[in-house]
Amino acid sequence: MPRLIDLGLEKLTSMIVDMAGLAQKAVMNAITAYQQQDGMSSVKILHLSEQLRLLREETSGLAIEILARYQPLASDLRFIKSCIDIAYDLARFGRYAYDIALTPDWLGDLSHCDFTVPLEMAQKAVAMITKSMTAFRTRDAALAKTLPLDDDIIDQEYKDVVIRLLQNGEIPRECAIAVTLLVRHIERIADHACYIADAVVYFVEGERLGLH
Amino acid sequence: MKDKLEAKDLSVSFGTVQAVKHVSCSLRSNVITAIIGPSGCGKSTLIKSFNRLNDLVEGARTTGAVLLDGEDVYANGFNVVELRRRVGMVFQKPNPFPKSIYDNVAYGPRIHGTKAKAELDPIVETSLKQAALWDEVSDRLTASAFDLSGGQQQRLCIARALAVQPEILLMDEPCSALDPLATARIEQLMVDLKREYTVVIVTHNMQQAARVSDFTAFLYLGELIEYGPTRQVFERPTAELTENYLTGRFG
Numbered sequence: 001m002p003r004l005i006d007l008g009l010e011k012l013t014s015m016i017v018d019m020a021g022l023a024q025k026a027v028m029n030a031i032t033a034y035q036q037q038d039g040m041s042s043v044k045i046l047h048l049s050e051q052l053r054l055l056r057e058e059t060s061g062l063a064i065e066i067l068a069r070y071q072p073l074a075s076d077l078r079f080i081k082s083c084i085d086i087a088y089d090l091a092r093f094g095r096y097a098y099d100i101a102l103t104p105d106w107l108g109d110l111s112h113c114d115f116t117v118p119l120e121m122a123q124k125a126v127a128m129i130t131k132s133m134t135a136f137r138t139r140d141a142a143l144a145k146t147l148p149l150d151d152d153i154i155d156q157e158y159k160d161v162v163i164r165l166l167q168n169g170e171i172p173r174e175c176a177i178a179v180t181l182l183v184r185h186i187e188r189i190a191d192h193a194c195y196i197a198d199a200v201v202y203f204v205e206g207e208r209l210g211l212h
Numbered sequence: 213m214k215d216k217l218e219a220k221d222l223s224v225s226f227g228t229v230q231a232v233k234h235v236s237c238s239l240r241s242n243v244i245t246a247i248i249g250p251s252g253c254g255k256s257t258l259i260k261s262f263n264r265l266n267d268l269v270e271g272a273r274t275t276g277a278v279l280l281d282g283e284d285v286y287a288n289g290f291n292v293v294e295l296r297r298r299v300g301m302v303f304q305k306p307n308p309f310p311k312s313i314y315d316n317v318a319y320g321p322r323i324h325g326t327k328a329k330a331e332l333d334p335i336v337e338t339s340l341k342q343a344a345l346w347d348e349v350s351d352r353l354t355a356s357a358f359d360l361s362g363g364q365q366q367r368l369c370i371a372r373a374l375a376v377q378p379e380i381l382l383m384d385e386p387c388s389a390l391d392p393l394a395t396a397r398i399e400q401l402m403v404d405l406k407r408e409y410t411v412v413i414v415t416h417n418m419q420q421a422a423r424v425s426d427f428t429a430f431l432y433l434g435e436l437i438e439y440g441p442t443r444q445v446f447e448r449p450t451a452e453l454t455e456n457y458l459t460g461r462f463g
Contacts, residue, residue: 071418073418075459207448
């Protein structure tokens with residue numbers, strides 16, 4: 001027999017899935033804008049980011065309502081806590097996407113810069129978002145546990161890029177700044193995909209990944 | 213925290229019905245332990261075995277052991293009257309005696325030999341203060357206990373239990389007949405009392421167990437399914453039965 005709380009939990013799940021769609025779209029658009037030097041994209045991404053912020057507030061509101069109405073325990077309680085955390089992570093994706101889109105606005109023409117490595121990293125980060133949300137939808141803790149390994153790769157690439165930029169004085173300053181900002185935002189996006197994975201493992205198994 | 217009470221392979225039967233099955237657990241001193249579980253799972257029978265109240269039920273048979281400070285309360289020659297002084301009980305419905313407020317609290321000490329008013333007065337005052345009732349009744353101690361509200365009557369029953377200086381307070385659904393405000397007062401009282409007493413509460417209200425208890429035991433069909441720190445049991449239960457009970461997926 002379905003429980004009264006199930007209606008609320010299903011709605012919460014659906015809101016998180018909707019947010020994930022918007023967050024992925026925001027990040028993808030931001031990266032495409034970088035590739036295409038689309039100066040108009042930041043306005044569109046700001047709109048997506050704002051939608052994510054509002055959805056996060058709605059998600060938190062629904063989570064609080066479910067807590068107040070049903071006073072859930074055990075896996076229900078863990079799921080709600082995870083949804084609150086995941087909604088925050090998804091909203092952060094929107095914010096990082098906006099920050100990525102803003103960079104060309106600040107720094108002007110970047111068409112002469114080489115974004116090959118950062119854009120490869122971005123594809124990996126987007127894949128991490130997809131993987132983390134697949135783990136969420138399918139409640140697959142084993143899949144979620146693979147995210148920190150993906151994150152280690154992004155972290156290493158981030159460090160490598162920054163060191164290369166430090167060591168190569170011939171790269172134009174605006175390109176060095178743009179690449180640094182881009183890889184930094186990508187590295188943070190990967191971190192938040194890991195936090196989502198952590199939240200999935202928590203609500204499925206009651207344990208934490210022990211991320212730092 | 214030392215263990216105050218320990219059940220060892222404890223079973224209780226009434227005729228052919230086994231209400232508690234091979235329960236083993238240690239209850240720590242100066243904490244609140246909640247016992248939860250569906251109706252008929254043996255919660256009340258279990259706590260009544262701690263001060264041998266089941267002995268009063270015809271056909272009741274207890275096996276195993278209950279150790280109070282290491283001593284088996286079911287051992288031959290164990291003083292049951294003294295046991296019930298050390299392990300007091302508060303029941304589901306407030307059950308004050310048809311006497312004055314003062315005489316309700318003084319009843320236990322009188323039975324145990326304290327007769328002089330000069331000795332009883334401070335006991336009554338202290339017990340009523342410990343039960344957070346003194347301020348409400350100090351000017352009408354001779355009034356009938358039945359003049360009190362339900363919540364006040366329950367606190368009077370707690371004061372009555374405290375008057376004989378118990379070490380453990382067993383509470384069998386002490387708030388089930390009370391409104392939310394009276395419930396909140398009793399819950400606050402429980403938390404205050406654990407500084408001096410070991411408290412065991414049987415409750416159907418899982419939120420109440422979550423609010424007040426330090427440890428939680430989950431019973432099902434007379435068996436102890438899970439026992440551990442309340443946060444762990446309510447957030448990350450290890451047994452599937454506990455998970456299903458806490459999330460309302462039973463049956």
